[in-house]
Amino acid sequence: xxxxxxxxxxxxxMLPHMWCSGCGIGVMLGAMLRAFEELGxxxxxxxxxxGIGCTGKxxxxxxxxxxxxxxxxxLAYATGIxxxxxxxxxxxxxxxxxxxxxxGNHFIHAARRNIxxxxxxxxxxxxxxxxxxxxxxxxxxxxTSTTSWGNPERDFxxxxxxxxxxxxxxxxxxxxxxxxxxxxxxEALNKKGFSLVEVFSPCPTHFGKxxxxxxxxxxxxxLKEKGLPVEQYRKLSxxxxxxxxxxxxxxxxxxxxxxxxxxEIRARATAL
Amino acid sequence: MNExxxxxxxxxxxxxxxIQGNQAMxxxxxxxxxxxxAGYPITPSSEIAEDCSKVMLKVGGVYxxxxxxxxxxxxxxxxxxxxAKAFTATSGPGFSLMQENLGVAVMGEVPCVVINVQRRGPxxxxxxxxxxxxxxxxxxxxxxxxxxxxxxxxxxxxxxAMTVTAFNFAEKFRVPVIVAPDEIVAHMRETFSLPExxxxxxxxxxxxxxxxxxxxxxxxxxxxVAPLAAYGSEYVFHVSSSMHGPxxxxxxxxxxxxxxxxxxxxxxxMHRDEIVITKxxxxxxxxxxxxxxxxxxxxxxxxxxELRKQGIKAGVLQLITLWPFADREVATLADKVKTVIVPxxxxxxxxxxxxxxxxxxGADIRRVNSYNGEVITPQEIRRVIS
Amino acid sequence: MGKKERYExxxxxxxxxxxxxxxxxxxxxxxxxxxxxxxTQSYGIASRGGLSLAEVIIxxxxxxxxxxxxxxxxxxxxxxALEKYAALAEKGVRIFYDTTLAKPRAGENLTGYPFxxxxxDLGNVASVNILSLGAMTxxxxxxxxxxxxxxxRKRFQGKALEMNLEALRKGVELx
Numbered sequence: 007x008x009x010x011x012x013x014x015x016x017x018x019x020m021l022p023h024m025w026c027s028g029c030g031i032g033v034m035l036g037a038m039l040r041a042f043e044e045l046g047x048x049x050x051x052x053x054x055x056x057g058i059g060c061t062g063k064x065x066x067x068x069x070x071x072x073x074x075x076x077x078x079x080x081l082a083y084a085t086g087i088x089x090x091x092x093x094x095x096x097x098x099x100x101x102x103x104x105x106x107x108x109x110g111n112h113f114i115h116a117a118r119r120n121i122x123x124x125x126x127x128x129x130x131x132x133x134x135x136x137x138x139x140x141x142x143x144x145x146x147x148x149x150t151s152t153t154s155w156g157n158p159e160r161d162f163x164x165x166x167x168x169x170x171x172x173x174x175x176x177x178x179x180x181x182x183x184x185x186x187x188x189x190x191x192x193e194a195l196n197k198k199g200f201s202l203v204e205v206f207s208p209c210p211t212h213f214g215k216x217x218x219x220x221x222x223x224x225x226x227x228x229l230k231e232k233g234l235p236v237e238q239y240r241k242l243s244x245x246x247x248x249x250x251x252x253x254x255x256x257x258x259x260x261x262x263x264x265x266x267x268x269x270e271i272r273a274r275a276t277a278l
Numbered sequence: 279m280n281e282x283x284x285x286x287x288x289x290x291x292x293x294x295x296x297i298q299g300n301q302a303m304x305x306x307x308x309x310x311x312x313x314x315x316a317g318y319p320i321t322p323s324s325e326i327a328e329d330c331s332k333v334m335l336k337v338g339g340v341y342x343x344x345x346x347x348x349x350x351x352x353x354x355x356x357x358x359x360x361x362a363k364a365f366t367a368t369s370g371p372g373f374s375l376m377q378e379n380l381g382v383a384v385m386g387e388v389p390c391v392v393i394n395v396q397r398r399g400p401x402x403x404x405x406x407x408x409x410x411x412x413x414x415x416x417x418x419x420x421x422x423x424x425x426x427x428x429x430x431x432x433x434x435x436x437x438x439a440m441t442v443t444a445f446n447f448a449e450k451f452r453v454p455v456i457v458a459p460d461e462i463v464a465h466m467r468e469t470f471s472l473p474e475x476x477x478x479x480x481x482x483x484x485x486x487x488x489x490x491x492x493x494x495x496x497x498x499x500x501x502x503v504a505p506l507a508a509y510g511s512e513y514v515f516h517v518s519s520s521m522h523g524p525x526x527x528x529x530x531x532x533x534x535x536x537x538x539x540x541x542x543x544x545x546x547x548m549h550r551d552e553i554v555i556t557k558x559x560x561x562x563x564x565x566x567x568x569x570x571x572x573x574x575x576x577x578x579x580x581x582x583x584e585l586r587k588q589g590i591k592a593g594v595l596q597l598i599t600l601w602p603f604a605d606r607e608v609a610t611l612a613d614k615v616k617t618v619i620v621p622x623x624x625x626x627x628x629x630x631x632x633x634x635x636x637x638x639x640g641a642d643i644r645r646v647n648s649y650n651g652e653v654i655t656p657q658e659i660r661r662v663i664s
Numbered sequence: 665m666g667k668k669e670r671y672e673x674x675x676x677x678x679x680x681x682x683x684x685x686x687x688x689x690x691x692x693x694x695x696x697x698x699x700x701x702x703x704t705q706s707y708g709i710a711s712r713g714g715l716s717l718a719e720v721i722i723x724x725x726x727x728x729x730x731x732x733x734x735x736x737x738x739x740x741x742x743x744x745a746l747e748k749y750a751a752l753a754e755k756g757v758r759i760f761y762d763t764t765l766a767k768p769r770a771g772e773n774l775t776g777y778p779f780x781x782x783x784x785d786l787g788n789v790a791s792v793n794i795l796s797l798g799a800m801t802x803x804x805x806x807x808x809x810x811x812x813x814x815x816x817r818k819r820f821q822g823k824a825l826e827m828n829l830e831a832l833r834k835g836v837e838l839x
Contacts, residue, residue: 017527049514050510050511050512050514051510053360053509053510055356063528065516065518066527066528069514070514071509071510071514071515071516072515072516072517072518072526073356073359073386073509073516073517073518074516074517074518074519074520074528075352075379075382075519076352076378076379076382076519079348079349079352079379082344082345082348082349082350082352082353082356083352083353083355083356084356085316085342085344085349085352085353085356086314086316086342086352086353086354086355086356086357086358086360086364087356087357087359087360087509088356089314089316089340089342089353089357090313090314090340090356090357090360090361090362090364091360091361091508091509091510093510094360094509094510111345111346111349112345112348112349115344115345115349268340271335272335275332275335275336276335276336294695294698295695296688296691296692296695296701296703406707462704462730465704465705466702466703466704466730467688467691467701467702467703467704468700468701468702468703468727469695469699469700469701573730576728576729576730577729579728579729580728580729583728653730653731655729655731655733656729656733
């Protein structure tokens with residue numbers, strides 16, 4: 007196996023990147039570009055769609071086709087691209103605020119439609135770019151710049167949401183496991199229908215600082231200890247599961263994707 | 279520029295049908311080459327979605343009902359960048375939801391068409407009743423600072439013709455174009471005959487040529503507009519809602535920002551004469567000038583005919599292009615008349631305000647406003663004269 | 665009544681009575697005869713019930729203002745609709761109304777038939793719109809009955825076509 011670098015998709019002169027030391031976005035981007043290379047993606051056939059937030063800056067580093075959109079709406083833009091040209095590889099990069107807080111409606115509907123997009127979500131449990139405010143994935147009780155005495159709300163389980171909404175492929179990984187992340191992204195890209203890879207990411211600058219994990223190392227250790235391979239996680243009792251999360255491939259199924267269904271209906275309509 | 283429009287009722291030898299304004303707009307879109315529609319049902323525009331859901335399957339296009347209007351305009355922009363002529367249709371509440379992403383189409387210079395069938399508000403208001411209350415929202419509805427093109431048909435034939443024109447402007451100038459009929463015109467059925475293919479000019483966006491490596495999606499030609507590639511082509515490119523340089527990548531340099539913002543306005547200013555479409559009815563010798571748009575054009579023309587029977591020389595200036603505003607046309611005509619009347623289906627006199635701006639604060643502009651969900655009648659307009 | 669160049673027609677009743685469709689079919693019949701037509705409607709948010717109006721203008725010339733201003737003929741299929749327009753009969757407007765649903769009124773230009781009951785007896789209450797059109801066009805030559813039959817043939821097939829043509833015939837026979 008050759009060692010893919012993904013450099014052919016990287017814009018020259020852009021490194022080092024803008025993200026904070028310890029942030030997982032760079033690891034995700036590296037894994038995604040290596041996955042592209044290992045799958046033989048051509049830059050001209052690949053469209054990366056981003057939203058707004060730290061993750062939304064990722065397109066600036068790429069020399070694929072790209073569309074940088076509004077906060078929360080990246081999946082809707084990507085839906086239009088893919089629906090009109092199903093030959094394109096369309097990948098959507100979002101944060102947790104983007105994908106399931108402001109953009110939650112688009113997220114469940116993209117999964118329900120099972121449109122052949124790959125969503126990669128960097129979940130860092132808070133709004134990084136705007137200064138560490140609470141998001142829909144901030145765990146209950148945690149501290150952020152807008153939950154100074156603890157978060158009164160509960161958090162979304164993004165993977166569970168994708169599963170019940172109808173995604174064909176759902177996986178979760180942490181930057182602690184870069185190689186595995188790349189492998190999961192490859193599977194997601196290869197899967198026809200809606201696929202999701204959620205990346206639990208450290209945000210030492212904000213979430214870590216507010217929750218006694220100021221050092222990157224502490225955040226990574228937190229993710230490493232909490233994250234258990236899915237097989238192991240499923241063996242735990244419900245009470246034990248509360249203290250952990252599953253990593254790896256969580257859902258893998260082959261429901262017909264939107265474009266295929268649309269073409270089936272077109273065949274029926276034009277036969278009349 | 280618009281042959282069909284000039285030809286008017288010349289329909290001999292063709293199938294003549296009784297169709298709705300909404301249907302004429304969907305037929306206009308298909309005629310213009312639209313092959314992607316994404317929308318969300320809303321009265322009084324839903325017939326457009328219903329038509330497209332059937333037709334797109336047959337013409338090789340794609341119809342999608344999205345989860346909301348925010349997603350609809352987003353999908354339209356995505357599809358346009360993938361090479362489609364794409365559009366959506368909505369009404370007040372949905373149009374409000376589309377504003378942020380409509381700004382992306384302005385900023386990213388993405389051709390697309392939005393049909394906003396105007397209904398009576400505020401808010402969800404009277405959903406089945408007509409209004410002309412979105413005039414300022416068409417122009418200023420988005421945050422930031424941007425120019426936009428908005429057209430307003432008054433007949434079913436104009437619904438067709440102005441939708442074709444909207445796509446032509448969108449493609450030619452890389453802008454979103456809004457077609458904003460009132461509910462009356464959108465739901466009215468009128469005799470209509472579909473032009474043959476090729477009979478009405480259809481314009482496609484300029485594609486890049488030369489080396490893909492050198493392609494910069496925001497470097498304009500002499501006409502103020504840059505060629506636009508499609509996702510999937512060898513001309514790999516970036517489009518961004520955020521401030522970007524000539525190559526589409528983030529660029530926060532003040533000089534670059536100034537260049538971008540000015541360029542977005544300038545390309546519309548440069549082509550102002552082509553974009554501003556007006557129509558004159560008996561204005562040559564008029565003492566009384568009605569400045570009207572949409573359905574109120576029809577009431578104004580009927581009022582003018584009646585007034586002429588009474589010996590009062592009345593004429594009508596129909597604004598088909600609402601934005602950019604027809605400053606010059608209004609000023610030229612108003613200069614020659616004694617009385618200017620602006621009838622419109624809103625309380626605030628949105629177009630009357632523009633006319634006032636053009637003619638000066640001292641000008642005597644008689645306003646006729648209806649805001650109860652009912653149309654303006656010729657009698658109501660005539661009344662301000664006697 | 666001799667044939668005129670221009671007709672202004674109001675079809676009034678309640679949502680669900682097929683008045684807009686009646687307006688469209690009347691308009692299509694006029695289009696078949698090479699005339700200009702504008703058809704508008706006014707309705708509330710409910711698909712059923714509430715005052716529903718369809719207006720049709722038929723003219724040899726261009727139709728400038730889109731609304732009916734001086735109606736020639738009015739169809740009123742409910743009491744509410746008849747109440748709204750009955751007074752116009754004195755001014756010479758020909759009013760046809762449904763005695764099944766509206767109280768009978770005496771007076772010149774007021775013509776009542778139990779349209780709904782007849783349609784119901786035919787086995788298809790939904791054909792009340794076509795039945796009424798049949799009576800109206802037989803009384804006032806806005807369009808030829810054959811043109812209306814042509815429109816019905818274009819729009820319907822099979823049993824529905826037969827039923828609607830029968831309703832049209834029954835309407836014409838009323839006059």
